[in-house]
Amino acid sequence: MSSIRPQIVRDLVRRVLTDHLHRVPDLSESFLIRNGHYCGYRFSYEQISAIWFAEEAEVKFYDESGAIIQVVDLSEGESLKQAA
Template sequence: MSHQNLAEFMTRSTPVEKIRKVVAAQLGAFGAQQVESLSESLLIRNGLFCGRRFQCDSYEVVWFLEEDEIKYFSPCGELLKCSSAISAIHEYESVAADEPQESHQSRRAA
């Protein structure tokens, strides 16, 4: 494995890491504070792993693995958003990919 391939491999995120980033970004957009200190629990149903629950600043997020759903709940328990985990990852990655280009373009314009 070349150094470049090794570097790419080491910087790739696992699906769970990507979901954590997606959840933190969305909670930040909802107004949650200290999203970097997201707590996480595994969900077990009938002895089988079925998802994860994230908590931050009284917000709760549940990622249902089999259903491929992420549900965001307000501190009052109101459903704020429901999305496919795969589409949420793609949306997050496309926004993240655009950010450096926007910064670079705004520097050129200045």
Template sequence: MTNSQRLETVRTHVRQWLADHCDQYAESIRNGEPSKITESIVIRDEHYCGRCFSSDQFRALWFIEEDELKFLNDTGVVAVFRGEEIGAESESDDHQINVIKIGTHPGTSDEHDRHDIAAEQDAADEQSSSDDQDVRRAA
């Protein structure tokens, strides 16, 4: 599967999960209104990390390297999908894409979101680093 195909699978999974768990999103679909999901590119230390999808009630973070999709609300993580758990038929939609550079431009209105994303990525980086050390020791 190419990266663009995997991204489309993630988008489809996000839309389906929101339709199942977000009343406002499901209502807009039933009324034939356009979906109200924003999609942003997540960049950390000048490297592409994945995507962030936001709706009125939830935010979803997909980390490409870990192939992990996390759904969050105001209280924290509410669902996590990994690897093959992220799957649905692909469908195409027009998407508006924004770039978020994590940890830059403090004091902006998106500062809270950047820190949440940075915390998620820091945890993933620590796990990846720990895994790398275990592999080196085993070798």
């Protein structure tokens, strides 16, 4: 399981979307459950989604068609420092 806290990921998602949208989005979020166990988060704003699986060190951003529009590698310390 990842040692990255959900608040760090939430802040990173908000920062990335703010950079793209030029405004602070009002995110909705939900837990991701696999086989009855917590495995990550889904963040959404309008037609854009960001998925973070706790066992992966990345957040994937998707457009309304489901195409990946950006991947942020959480193993790169700089991404996490900027989000904090």
